[in-house]
Amino acid sequence: MKDATLAQHPDFTLRRSTALTGVFVALALLALLGFVLAITHYGELAQTESVSWRGRSTTALAGIVAPASVGLSAFAAFLFAWLALSNSTRWVRTSTGTKLRGIELVVAGDGAIGDELYRRLSTGDPAQYLPIPVAKKGELRVHIYRADADRRAFITIEQRSGAEPRTWPLIELADRGYVQIKRRNAEDFAKPYVAA
Numbered sequence: 622m623k624d625a626t627l628a629q630h631p632d633f634t635l636r637r638s639t640a641l642t643g644v645f646v647a648l649a650l651l652a653l654l655g656f657v658l659a660i661t662h663y664g665e666l667a668q669t670e671s672v673s674w675r676g677r678s679t680t681a682l683a684g685i686v687a688p689a690s691v692g693l694s695a696f697a698a699f700l701f702a703w704l705a706l707s708n709s710t711r712w713v714r715t716s717t718g719t720k721l722r723g724i725e726l727v728v729a730g731d732g733a734i735g736d737e738l739y740r741r742l743s744t745g746d747p748a749q750y751l752p753i754p755v756a757k758k759g760e761l762r763v764h765i766y767r768a769d770a771d772r773r774a775f776i777t778i779e780q781r782s783g784a785e786p787r788t789w790p791l792i793e794l795a796d797r798g799y800v801q802i803k804r805r806n807a808e809d810f811a812k813p814y815v816a817a
Contacts, residue, residue, distance in 0.1 A: 622723055624764050626777035626788045627712055633721075636713045645705035652697035659690040666690055714768050721766040721775065724807045729759035732787060735778050738763060739789045742776050745798025747805075751814040765810070767803055774802035 627633040659666065666687035712721040728734065734754070738761070741750040753763060760782045766775040776792040794802060 622712070622725055622764065624712065624777055625779050625786045626764075626791055627766075627775075629788070630791055632715050634713055634715050635710050638709050638711050638720075641711075642705050642709040645701050645709055649698050649701035649705060652694050652701055655694035656691065656698055659687070659694050663687050663691065712766065714771065714773075717768070717771050719768040719770045721768055723764055723766040726753055726755050726763040726765070726807065726810055727757065727759045728754055728761035728763055729756035730754070730761050732780060735761050735780050735787070735789060739778055739792070742778070743792050745794045745801065747801045747814045748816070751810065752812055753810045755811040763810075765802060767799070769803070772796075772799050774799045776802075 628635070664687075667684070712723065713719065714721065728738065738750075738753065742763075744750060760780050762779050762781060764777045764779075766777075767773075768775070772795065774794040776794070778789040780787040
């Protein structure tokens with residue numbers, strides 16, 4: 622997950638997850654093997670016959686099986702290779718080595734909305750910051766990270782319009798603020814606060 626605020630902060634670094642990279646590379650290799658097998662056995666796949674429920678032989682889908690096998694395996698190989706390169710990194714807190722778990726919320730609005738979100742989120746009180754006006758498209762990104770081993774939550778806000786993103790200072794929550802963040806999943810941030 623891209624985050625301009627954490628990228629500038631000395632206590633955070635983006636590290637490649639060897640386990641996640643290994644899983645994506647293994648899946649890409651399996652898909653590549655499927656692609657090679659589909660290409661080498663293309664003729665056999667094209668003449669595949671299936672038996673209907675009445676026991677009759679039919680070739681209705683025979684023309685689709687071979688190209689679909691080649692196309693799907695090629696797409697899967699590309700997809701998993703791309704995921705291995707681009708989505709296998711994680712933010713890590715340098716001082717403790719704790720991996721951050723994060724979610725991204727998209728908010729429609731401008732700098733004034735970002736200022737208001739920053740003010741509300743800085744309180745650490747869900748009665749103040751909920752609901753966050755989440756949208757499908759928008760210029761603002763709210764990243765909420767948890768460092769569970771450190772019992773800390775970190776929140777960043779950035780506005781992605783223009784060449785340089787505008788960022789707000791890092792919000793760090795501990796104690797009750799961290800617990801309130803930990804209790805919520807991504808969908809809960811769009812809902813109004815209900816006292817327990």
